[in-house]
Amino acid sequence: MRCLLQIVGRHVIPSEASSASLKLQMARPLNAFALALLMISLGCRQDMQDQPRFKPLRESDFYADLRSARPPVEGTVARGQLHEDAYFYSGRIGNNPGDYMPFPVTQNVLVRGQERYNIHCAPCHSRLGEGNGMIVQRGFRHPPSFHTDRLRKAPLGYFFDVMTNGFGAMPDYASQIAPDDRWRIVAYIRALQLSQAATMADVPEGQNVPSAPPRFREPGSGATLPEIEPPSNKIEERK
Numbered sequence: 001m002r003c004l005l006q007i008v009g010r011h012v013i014p015s016e017a018s019s020a021s022l023k024l025q026m027a028r029p030l031n032a033f034a035l036a037l038l039m040i041s042l043g044c045r046q047d048m049q050d051q052p053r054f055k056p057l058r059e060s061d062f063y064a065d066l067r068s069a070r071p072p073v074e075g076t077v078a079r080g081q082l083h084e085d086a087y088f089y090s091g092r093i094g095n096n097p098g099d100y101m102p103f104p105v106t107q108n109v110l111v112r113g114q115e116r117y118n119i120h121c122a123p124c125h126s127r128l129g130e131g132n133g134m135i136v137q138r139g140f141r142h143p144p145s146f147h148t149d150r151l152r153k154a155p156l157g158y159f160f161d162v163m164t165n166g167f168g169a170m171p172d173y174a175s176q177i178a179p180d181d182r183w184r185i186v187a188y189i190r191a192l193q194l195s196q197a198a199t200m201a202d203v204p205e206g207q208n209v210p211s212a213p214p215r216f217r218e219p220g221s222g223a224t225l226p227e228i229e230p231p232s233n234k235i236e237e238r239k
């Protein structure tokens with residue numbers, strides 16, 4: 001409709017301004033009508049490839065800064081980057097590391113945490129976390145063991161923060177490890193710390209540590225497999 005009005009305006013009103021003959025003026029409404037009808041019947045359209053638009057980064061004198069590309073409105077947030085849950089993305093409450101997991105720790109969380117830890121952290125911190133990974137054995141700075149009192153007591157958010165921002169000689173892992181995986185690693189490190197500082201009191205009832213060697217019913221001859229006696233659930237005397 002706008003298109004139609006433009007055309008009518010452009011073609012018919014100037015004819016009035018140029019003081020055309022009386023006859024033509026009389027005929028104007030009819031003319032306009034005929035023209036409109038003609039345009040409709042021809043199909044008044046503007047194809048997308050012809051639309052008024054700027055090529056990317058083309059100069060424009062419409063804006064004071066001469067750019068056709070406009071900066072996003074202040075405060076614009078890209079999809080998926082709102083990061084409303086500040087603790088989840090920083091591990092901090094205010095300026096201090098917090099000491100809770102932002103989601104429940106399940107078996108799956110720990111399994112994934114272990115896998116990510118072994119990939120990203122073990123090369124330096126070693127699978128046990130005492131800091132003697134392969135890269136360290138080849139000359140990289142020795143990181144502190146996770147099994148010191150200080151790091152055993154460090155709040156969970158602290159480990160998240162070290163991964164997110166790096167620490168001294170250690171680079172940050174923010175771009176390699178997504179925040180949810182960083183938290184899974186945090187959970188796994190805590191499990192690692194518990195496991196390395198475990199005492200007999202932590203061993204579930206009915207289980208021996210170290211587990212007793214298997215008893216053979218039949219030792220096997222080399223050609224035949226040994227037969228192992230099924231483990232009994234009886235708690236053995238510990239000395």
Ligand code: HEC
Nearest residue numbers: 120121123124141142143144159162163167168169170173
């Ligand atoms: C390239 C080797 C390397 C890798 C990989 C690495 N670290 Fe480290 N990390 C270090 C070094 C070296 C230090 C000690 C830095 C220093 O004191 O300057 C350290 C220190 C730390 C500390 C202790 C900070 C403190 O308070 O003493 C934590 C926690 C830590 N790393 C966690 C991780 C986690 C989690 C990962 C896996 C995502 C990881 N690191 C991967 C080398 C590494």
